[in-house]
Amino acid sequence: MDHIVLTGDRPTGPLHLGHYFGSLANRVALQHAHPMYVLVADYQVITDRDLPGAIQANITGLLLDYLAVGLDPAKVTIFQHSAVPELNQLLLPFLSLVSVAELRRNPTVKDEIAHSSQRAVSGLMFTYPVHQAADVLFCKGTLVPVGKDQLPHLEVTRMVARRFNERYGPVFPLPEAMLGDSPLLRGLDGGKMSKSRGNAISLSATEDETAALIRRARTDSDRLITFDEAARPEVATLLTLAGLCLGRTPQDVAAEIGDGGAVTLKKVVTEAVNEFLRPIRARRAELTEADVRAVLRAGNERARERAVVTLEEVRDAMGF
Ligand code: TRP
Secondary structure (H helix, E strand, O other), rough: OOOOOOEEEEOOOOEEEEHHHHHHHHHHHOOOOOOOOEOOOHHHHHHHHOOOOHHHHHHHHHHHHHHHOOOOOOEEEEEEEEHHHHHHOOOHHOOOOOOHHHHOOHHHHHHHHHHHOOOOOOHHHHHHHHHHHHHHHOOOOOOOOEOOOHHHHHHHHHHHHHHHHHHHHOOOOEEEEEEEOOOOOEOOOOOOOOOOHHOOOOOOOOOOHHHHHHHHHHOOOOOOOOOOOOOOOOHHHHHHHHHHHHOOHHHHHHHOOOOOOHHHHHHHHHHHHHHHHHHHHHHHOOOOOHHHHHHHHHHHHHHHHHHHHHHHHHHHHHOO
């Protein structure tokens, strides 16, 4: 089957190595195989916070991350919610296909509510998974590369597509999720890698920032370096990171370090990460704000053309 790939990110801050190995590398590979849309989910930023924050700077940063890692705007349509009104308009008929009880049951939404610092939970928090169905279905996406936390949302998308087709006639394909197979990359403190925890290496970090972050990483005092995720999670995290950057197994990296201790380990990791990020940094340095604006303008235009056609089909099917 010939796939249409769609995926996206909320522009809330710089992408890090966890994003790279978890999803960006996969997108860079997929762009050669299938038509692909990458969504800058700007309207989704206000689901768990009151204000969009430094939204323009975050969008520019996200685009720089995308282009620096090698997403090719000649192959990939990179676009934003706020520039494609027809996509957003699909939310209205789609909401009519989902019950309030179903919206309340979504485990990812429940988890986000539990971790949100907002005083009140907005209606958007419950309805954004349906908006996400519009993100996928506006272009008749069939393959959605996502992390595990997004699977409930993909179920909503499939449910919306199925119910729409049953009620109004066959318009939408039922998209599939594509889960990444790279090992979970933990943060430098052994917890989930996340910008807000200060344990992540951003793709935009300088050599010195990278070295400083790795220097502060926790290790243990056993000089013999071994890969043991259960007994030595911090050391294992560093070995995994070096292994991913070097294209080797963490066991192999550990064997090379031998009894060099934490100092050698950190030296190897720092060199591996900096070497890995070198071409990404070089590409970023060549990009200007004008390049970013041009890429978004072209992507928004292409996405909008697609959305206009789909919305027209939807209105026809519904008899409007
Ligand atoms: N919810 C996704 C995230 O937080 C971002 C996203 C928005 C998305 N729309 C999408 C992902 C559509 C896949 C498909 O990471």
